[in-house]
Amino acid sequence: xxxxxxxxxxxxxxxxxxxxxxxxxxxxxxxxxxxxxxxxxxxxxxxxxxxxxxxxxxxxxxxxxxxxxxxxxxxxxxxxxxxxxxxxxxxxxxxxxxxxxxxxxxxxxxxxxxxxxxxxxxxxxxxxxxxxxxxxxxxxxxxxxxxxxxxxxxxxxxxxxxxxxxxxxxxxxxxxxxxxxxxxxxxxxxxxxxxxxxxxxxxxxxxxxxxxxxxxxxxxxxxxxxxxx
Numbered sequence: 001x002x003x004x005x006x007x008x009x010x011x012x013x014x015x016x017x018x019x020x021x022x023x024x025x026x027x028x029x030x031x032x033x034x035x036x037x038x039x040x041x042x043x044x045x046x047x048x049x050x051x052x053x054x055x056x057x058x059x060x061x062x063x064x065x066x067x068x069x070x071x072x073x074x075x076x077x078x079x080x081x082x083x084x085x086x087x088x089x090x091x092x093x094x095x096x097x098x099x100x101x102x103x104x105x106x107x108x109x110x111x112x113x114x115x116x117x118x119x120x121x122x123x124x125x126x127x128x129x130x131x132x133x134x135x136x137x138x139x140x141x142x143x144x145x146x147x148x149x150x151x152x153x154x155x156x157x158x159x160x161x162x163x164x165x166x167x168x169x170x171x172x173x174x175x176x177x178x179x180x181x182x183x184x185x186x187x188x189x190x191x192x193x194x195x196x197x198x199x200x201x202x203x204x205x206x207x208x209x210x211x212x213x214x215x216x217x218x219x220x221x222x223x224x225x226x227x228x229x
Contacts, residue, residue, distance in 0.1 A: 002176060004185035005091035006168050008161060011137070014081035019070040019137075022085065025216050026123040026135040027051035031067045035074045046218075049127040050102070054109055054120045059143045063119055069139075070121075076141060076148045086155070088136040088164070093172055095181050098127050104175040105134050112167050113138055117152065 011017045020033040024040040028048030032039050055063045062068045073084055092101045102124065109120045113136070121137040142149040169187035176183065 002093035002095055002185050003091055006165050007089045009087050010083050011085040011087055012083050019073045019084040023070045023121055034071045047126045049124040051123040054114045056114050056117050060145055086138040090134055090168055092132040094132055096175055100175055104171050108168055108171040112164055
């Protein structure tokens with residue numbers, strides 16, 4: 001049965017996160033964080049099917065290079081509590097063929113984020129298993145030929161959250177209908193629907209310690225997906 005999940009969070013420096021490390025983890029890449037000098041190698045991370053960068057027409061060509069993009073984001077932020085990126089996590093209906101699932105996610109991203117001037121780094125995970133999902137990292141600054149400009153405060157408007165949640169339900173439900181399924185997903189939270197939440201999984205000592213240090217783990221990722229249903 002298709003389920004609805006879409007959650008949003010801010011990737012911030014004050015929480016111990018790095019935009020470069022976050023992008024490397026989600027894309028299963030090896031990337032050097034030029035600000036810290038740390039190399040983040042997630043090339044052995046399992047489940048990463050594909051990672052795609054979508055840019056608005058105003059963005060220079062180098063923005064499609066993942067390492068250049070997120071290092072530029074880090075350089076643009078000087079404060080120790082800087083908001084580096086916004087992340088959208090969404091569950092993809094497992095009933096959808098992989099090609100249709102991919103195009104549905106990318107159409108949603110183009111319509112809601114890229115069209116507004118954001119750069120989107122989209123990572124598809126576990127597309128051939130029972131929990132296909134996507135991580136969408138979004139920039140928070142305007143971008144032009146010379147690179148990043150000022151913060152776009154309107155993107156933080158809380159009213160956007162419900163619009164984005166409803167939009168994903170619409171995109172997913174159209175794709176399900178096109179694939180011959182009558183069921184639909186509901187963008188309301190489990191709590192609003194009066195349904196019980198699925199219990200999380202035990203992190204374990206090692207994963208818990210890594211999460212505390214701001215290092216994301218597979219088990220932590222699974223719990224975040226469950227907790228935001």
